[in-house]
Amino acid sequence: MKKILIFAIVAALIAPAVFANGGSDKADDGITIAFCFQDLETEFWVAGHSAITNTLEAQGIKVIEKNANEDANRQLEQVKDVIVQGVDGVIIIPQDGESAVTIAKECNSAGVPIGVFNRPPADKSADALVVVANNEAIAEQAVEYIAQEAMKLGRKVTPAIMVGDLGDPNAVGRRKGFYNVIDKYPDLWTGAPIEIPTKWDSNTALANLQSAMQANPDIDFLFTSSDFLYPVIKSVLAPLGKWQKIGDDSHILLAGLDGDKTACSLQKDGYVDATGVQDVYAEAQMLLDAMLAAIEKGEKTPNEWLYDDGFALTQANMGEREMDMWGCKILAGE
């Protein structure tokens, strides 16, 4: 009896969370698209999620949402589940490039069109509609602006890069774009860039940035592979007296990539020099247009890679292009 009572208490405690993730997802007669995302850890993914769901719902399409909570296996199971439910198409934000391939193959063999949003499959062995930011080109544009600013200083600059998870093709592309510019101006830098691993984790980023700043106090250009790390950067640079606005002698040239509202606010306040921007709304629209066209044509395994070349919002073009950055739109709406 006692055991049953304890079981009931525990069940009552965990029930809200279990049922919050559950619910009936049966498809009806209209078009139904499953949207399976790995999680929404940053503002970018939150914006991408609402861009996709809002656009689909505005067109009267039923959306089944599944959150895998950063678990690639769970995401695969969720996709299998929605295929059984008879959805017309699947859109995923995968955990990584490898799992994207596995999931796409699962959809291919079931004859369900699949779209991959902003985290590309590791290879092209499976058919999929893939929309991806051209991370290399976007990073290049932001770092190019910094290089031009560095030239104006009339001295050599010590560059550093906060590298994302090396299993994520986005992180690899951004690192490549950064190095393209570094290699383009070999005489501008004091030496090889200092690489700071973050694994897309704030605590790792904090510890490694602190170590890097201690080991190389002369770092005066920092490129972060994602804007979500700005609070960490601030907490490391501020105690060192290096969290300063542009124009101050202690200012560190700062650039990032994504285009979130924190970056927008910091750029407006004069702390950040440039931001590589992915056009999250255009990316969502591109993917949905391609997916709906495939469903209409009855294509089971559409295969196309769509690229967002993005742009760099810099201190020089803030006036004209500010509202092209999705983070600035969100900030303006608040």
Next chain:
Amino acid sequence: MKDRNWQRFILKNTTFILFVLLFLIFGILAPRFLSFKNLEIILSNSSYIGIIAVGMTFVLLTGGIDLSVGSTMYLSAVSSGTLIAAGWPIAPTIAVSLLIGIAMGYVNALIITRLKIVPFLATLVTMTVGRGMGLFVTKSVQVDFPDSITLMSTVKVFGFIPLQIFIFGLVVILAMVFLRLTKSGRQLYAVGNDPLAAERAGIQTRPLITSTYVISGFFAALGGFISITQIGRVSAGFGSGDEFDAIAAAVLGGASLMGGVGSVFPGTVLGTVMIQMIQAGLVYTAVDIYLHPIVMSLIIFFAVLLDSVRTGQLKKMERRTIMKITS
């Protein structure tokens, strides 16, 4: 005889000797590594995971495991962020987040001690449920903390000890005192060594085991709070994977996954700081970032291997001594 004493000294302090050796090697390769500031940074960044690892040590001592600490960190941090955003003052907010940690620990203990479900499965469930609850509250959206919280990480106690290191130190001292000087502390080792024998000897195992999960939950929430004072933001992945770092730190410090063996100091503290030191050392010495996981894993594997060899050697030496005495 003298040689034997030296041998015993070296064997008993293998992990510490390895720690010093690594510190010196990194220092030779990058002289700035030997600075006092670097030591402070390493300790500061070890603090939050160290606090969680201390809680984990209590659980491991009983032969249990707590996989839910990362989710507890997330749930309690999300709660405090939500309450602060709602205008709550900081002190009651911290109290609520710590209470959530205690509650999570208590639920774990209930499942394990009353429903007799193995700790691995029980805490795996609460790990999933805890994160699910946090995600339900936030809808996966990150929670930002105000400067009043992040400025705490710059506070120096007595004018020179960073707050996070001070709290870590306090936790370590309290845990040490509990484990070494109290009856309950010593009984934990007995329970971990042989729960049935401990019960037969009159030890109340259930409340002891319950207390370890409550302590673990409390320290997970506290560690989570320390972490947010440093990073200022809680995203959906906050705390994810930290359970394994905490277990690795405790095991590297000599705790056994089978229970009954382990210490908070120097054990777990040394394990935690060593992991952080290796991470910092790799950055200082500019090792290729693609090699970081390999080098890190190899050093940790070597340390654990060394620990296992020295445990065997020590047992052999002790056996020889006993045989000599009895003959």
